[in-house]
Amino acid sequence: MAIYQEYIMASTLDEAYALNQKKSAVIVAGNMWLRMCKMRKKTAIDLSALGLDKIEEREDAFVIGAMTTLRQLEKSEALNGAFGGVFEKALSPIVGTQFRNTATVGGSVYSRFGFSDVSTVLLAMGASMVLHKRGEVPLEVFQQEKPDRDILTHVVIPKGQRAGVASVRMSETDIPALVCAAAVRDGKMNIAVGARPARAVLAAKGVSPDLTAAELGEIAQNVMYGGNMRAGKAYRERVAPVLMARAAAACREV
Amino acid sequence: MMTVDFTLNGKRVSAMVEADDSLYKMLRGLGISSVKCGCETTNCGLCTVHMDGKAVLSCSVPAPRAAGHDIWTLEGMGRLAKALGDCLADEGAEQCGFCAPGLMMNVLALAKENPNATDEEADAYLAGNLCRCSGYMSQRRAVRRFLDGVVSGEWEKEEVQA
Ligand SMILES: Cc1cc2nc3c(=O)[nH]c(=O)nc-3n(C[C@H](O)[C@H](O)[C@H](O)COP(=O)(O)OP(=O)(O)OC[C@H]3O[C@@H](n4cnc5c(N)ncnc54)[C@H](O)[C@@H]3O)c2cc1C
Ligand code: FES
Ligand code: FES
Numbered sequence: 001m002a003i004y005q006e007y008i009m010a011s012t013l014d015e016a017y018a019l020n021q022k023k024s025a026v027i028v029a030g031n032m033w034l035r036m037c038k039m040r041k042k043t044a045i046d047l048s049a050l051g052l053d054k055i056e057e058r059e060d061a062f063v064i065g066a067m068t069t070l071r072q073l074e075k076s077e078a079l080n081g082a083f084g085g086v087f088e089k090a091l092s093p094i095v096g097t098q099f100r101n102t103a104t105v106g107g108s109v110y111s112r113f114g115f116s117d118v119s120t121v122l123l124a125m126g127a128s129m130v131l132h133k134r135g136e137v138p139l140e141v142f143q144q145e146k147p148d149r150d151i152l153t154h155v156v157i158p159k160g161q162r163a164g165v166a167s168v169r170m171s172e173t174d175i176p177a178l179v180c181a182a183a184v185r186d187g188k189m190n191i192a193v194g195a196r197p198a199r200a201v202l203a204a205k206g207v208s209p210d211l212t213a214a215e216l217g218e219i220a221q222n223v224m225y226g227g228n229m230r231a232g233k234a235y236r237e238r239v240a241p242v243l244m245a246r247a248a249a250a251c252r253e254v
Numbered sequence: 255m256m257t258v259d260f261t262l263n264g265k266r267v268s269a270m271v272e273a274d275d276s277l278y279k280m281l282r283g284l285g286i287s288s289v290k291c292g293c294e295t296t297n298c299g300l301c302t303v304h305m306d307g308k309a310v311l312s313c314s315v316p317a318p319r320a321a322g323h324d325i326w327t328l329e330g331m332g333r334l335a336k337a338l339g340d341c342l343a344d345e346g347a348e349q350c351g352f353c354a355p356g357l358m359m360n361v362l363a364l365a366k367e368n369p370n371a372t373d374e375e376a377d378a379y380l381a382g383n384l385c386r387c388s389g390y391m392s393q394r395r396a397v398r399r400f401l402d403g404v405v406s407g408e409w410e411k412e413e414v415q416a
Contacts, residue, residue: 001294004332007273007318028316032296035276044273048319071308096382098302098309098360173381206361 066106164250263330
């Protein structure tokens, strides 16, 4: 359990950023993951009063506040309308409604969990992260970096694409044993693989959306998989091309 | 220690909490005994309460975050909660009953959000409420009966409170 000495409701991003420069501080988003972490910190910095829980539509992109909950994404008519329901499909298996009412998109991407459905979908969609200090960074880059003391403020998803996702879970609301997402923009397709079980990666970038099963199999083969308590390496290797094909087909359907 | 002022079941209250206390712990400290803690790891749904009209897991909401917000527990849910409890009892949907308060709070949230939910939609909505005794089928029947009653106005004419 996380133990804090003081709990501060940040009133500006600058304040939150300044407080977070000390190693003895921690950012609190949905608190769903932090709750389970064994840590002792002096200062917990709550971001919930900063108005970062909005989904804004711009001409070329959706800009999603880091404190937007997974349930808001799942139920957003604007997002699901624009991207063929991919968020509803990807997020509805995560734990339960009450959980998704609180867990945030920021906490999900910032943590760079290997098992993240959220990061896998956003990666395929070419999303970028807006950090308070550093500015905009492509998720593809951010995903490979170590966590620093910056604050994620927004996630930007380019419009004009179709996306699909497919995952396999040992039981319905468990974390995924493997998840694949595909997105097609300007006639080119990206494919991302998560829960390998290592961090999600882009398996293919800018390929044809009409790849054959054999070509998808080749792409799947070039991804590194491992084993953990949810699935073995060999299982993931066998399942990956199937999930890729389903995610790609879902893009074509929407 | 810090003071948290919030609304609990329609009444303004104040609680003294530690910086790392959960909403669950604060509510129990205020004598709210319907809220139970099962897993404390966001998996079981036992600790469900409503915060600003949404079902949340009180074991994982930081107590200080409740400041200025509107919290409801089963104690404040009135006649609809009684009707739902009767549906659960009539369908034999409880054995130990430990999961009931959390399940009921989530069913009441569902009734407010989507009273016309199909069985499949209700299953998906309630997937975060685990029960180790009932096998779920009796709960499913009770939820169906309750939602049908909400839609037909059988339980009462008042709105679902949350
Ligand atoms: C039991 C359980 C099951 C889960 N199952 C799944 C699943 O199936 N699929 C899936 O995709 N995910 C799953 N998750 C992960 C979940 O969806 C969230 O990603 C996770 O809870 C973190 O989000 P949060 O808002 O709760 O963040 P918190 O727990 O509050 O924070 C997580 C970390 O991120 C940091 N942080 C948060 N926000 C920011 C920010 N804006 N800027 C900088 N740092 C920040 C915090 O300091 C902390 O280190 C699961 C989590 C749990 C606990
Ligand atoms: S006690 Fe909160 S989810 Fe189990
Ligand atoms: S009736 Fe015992 S846990 Fe549900």
